[in-house]
Amino acid sequence: MDFSFSEEQQLLRDSVTRFIRQDYAFETRQKTVTSSEPFNRDYWKTFAELGWLLVPFSEDDGGLGGSAVDLMVVMEEFGKGMVVEPLLASAILAGGLIAESGSAAQKSDWLTPLMEGNLQLAFAFAEPQRRFDLGNVATTAQPDGEDFLLSGHKTVVLNGGAADTLVVSVCTDVTTPESISLLLVDASAPGLTRTSYKTVDGHNAAEVYFDKVRVPRANLLGAEGKALPAIEKVIDRATVAICAEAVGAMESALEKTVEYSKTRKQFGVPIATFQALQHRMADMFIECQQARSILMMAAMQLDGSDGVAPRAVSAAKSRIGKAARKVGQEAVQIHGGIGVTDELDVAHLFKRLTSIQYLFGSTDYHTQRFIRA
């Protein structure tokens, strides 16, 4: 066992920290969030230049190794800065599926431009009739000669409005609903329509509708009907990534709350002197530490080889979901009135922490999955 980061991981962390501090002030972020652009495309170029888009991928695929611990390092810092550029949606989710299941040709067609910063991807998997069950897919892909005809509705597709290509989970054989496949679909294909929007936490997403969209069989990612294990694996990695993001966001919320309590005066004294508030901040600190511990456990387990990752990932998501709720709500409460205003960064940390609680399965869902695993 080893808990110390390598020199390379330290460098990576320093590089992200520096960017957040110098270029990603809250006011700058809010300009992006309130603009009509899905995110800041110049920053995406910067990510490519700094090599961060290589982090999720193995050396064989042209990346830097793709360890969960490396991802954790980046995402934690992203969490502190509330970064809205779609590393998660584009690279970790959609890119992750191509890396996991794609042929060499598919990787060079889609992964290479992604890593260079020239391609946006999204993974369209959520559907309105389901909550968190990855195996419940109503979008169909009917074989039609050398093509498939895609029909259905994907909801809250992260980065869905900005994506050039979508990785879509589909059912190619309605008689066996558990046989799920993945298709690479050009976002400008005829029959595909999108409604783009911003999410409550400043990210971008879209509703995507498919009406007999023609997709060549060559765009099948991995074997037909056998995609569920790959999807579960990639979602597990993405889950650890947002857990790391939550740990960063919680630490930032705690730090800002402590600072505020030292400056805000009521009854003639800083509110930090009240024990009723002190102990709540101590509880927030403990939550942050327990969250960090279980995050490290899950990331290490994901990088290890003994095959118990789903259980570890669900343990982490369940525990961190609980911590995120508590730390987010307490940060707002201790700030008082200013805490429920749009101008305060802590309110936005709270909103992002709330979405992380539900993304890829709620706290209760993961507790149940932990029990079953």
Next chain:
Amino acid sequence: MNDYRGKPKVNNEYTPEEQQFRNEVRQFLKDQLPEDIRRKTLLGMHLEKEECVRWQKILYRQGWAAVNWPQEHGGTGWTATQKNIFETECALAGAPEVIPFGMKMVAPVIFTFGKEEQKQRFLPDILASNVWWCQGYSEPNAGSDLASLKTTAYRDGDHYVVNGTKTWTTLAQYADWIFCLVRTGGPQEKNQTAISFLLIDMHSPGISLSPILTLDGYREVNEVHFDNVRVPAENRIGEEGKGWTYAKVLLTHERTNIARVAHSRCQLQRARQLAEETADGNGTLMENPAFAQKFAEIEIELLALEYTELRTLDAIRTGQAPGPESSILKIKGTELAQSIDELHAEIAACGGLPYVPWQLEDDFDGDRVGTDSAVNSWLRYFNNRKSSIYGGSNEIQKNIICKAVLGL
């Protein structure tokens, strides 16, 4: 473009050496752990003095008595991972926890702040479990506000004369020695200069005990009265008036030990077994969704705590003393142990009502009531309410976090 490529360092896999070490520990426990001690420990019963000492001497002969000491004094010199493996295997096998007062509390103070003669005089007997130590910190009017302690020690030639009362002194009835915080300065003097750390022979004239029964009916703690007890000045650790500083170091060590992750893991595993054997409706208690949910949340908290402990041990290994973060281990460790005890009480349900602790003893041959685990579960639940109170109450730990970590 930056290149961050490198060998992944952070990992939780056991090296071949660590796996071999684990096998060695398992084999040792299989060969050497006495069955009677194992049975009582797994039931969560209190052990007799003889049983504690017998087991600790077995550890001593193996060279594994002092997990946290430096090697020069007979410690194991183990890494954080090895300590974790050892504690986990011991708990799962049903080995009792080492009585902490000598081995884990006073010894670090002696080897950190003591004179060479003191180290030579006291450490070997602690290591070999030849002497039993107890702790003289709390007083009837000095609980959470420990520094307000009033036991006095005035200098008379080459002796101190000690007067006062210590309380909550665990197993003082077995003890040969007590380590005490005493007031050598005046009542107005600051704690940082008024308190000294004395080692006192429990067989000295003027010491008497009043037993205190805990709510489970066990004589676990005592009041210790000092009536003009003469203590050689050479038994003072470090400088006169600096005792508070040494005590705080000891308290930090104490808190780290209080987490008891391995013990909790063993008790949780046992709770699962019991819940799987307990009928509930048409199935077992473990199949009851409300119980299963509660159980899973505790299990997940334990995983987090285990890694918090590993991170703390790793920080100690890399040269940082256990800092205020050890307060987290104290708070979460005791909360978790209490919630597991409560789970056991819930599994037993009304089977925990009969008060028949004597039937748990090895030599009991009367009519039995219920099961031993049920009979003992409520007693343990009641008894362990102490853990969020002792060692600095959990509220005091939060004060420490606020002051030392958050700067409040």
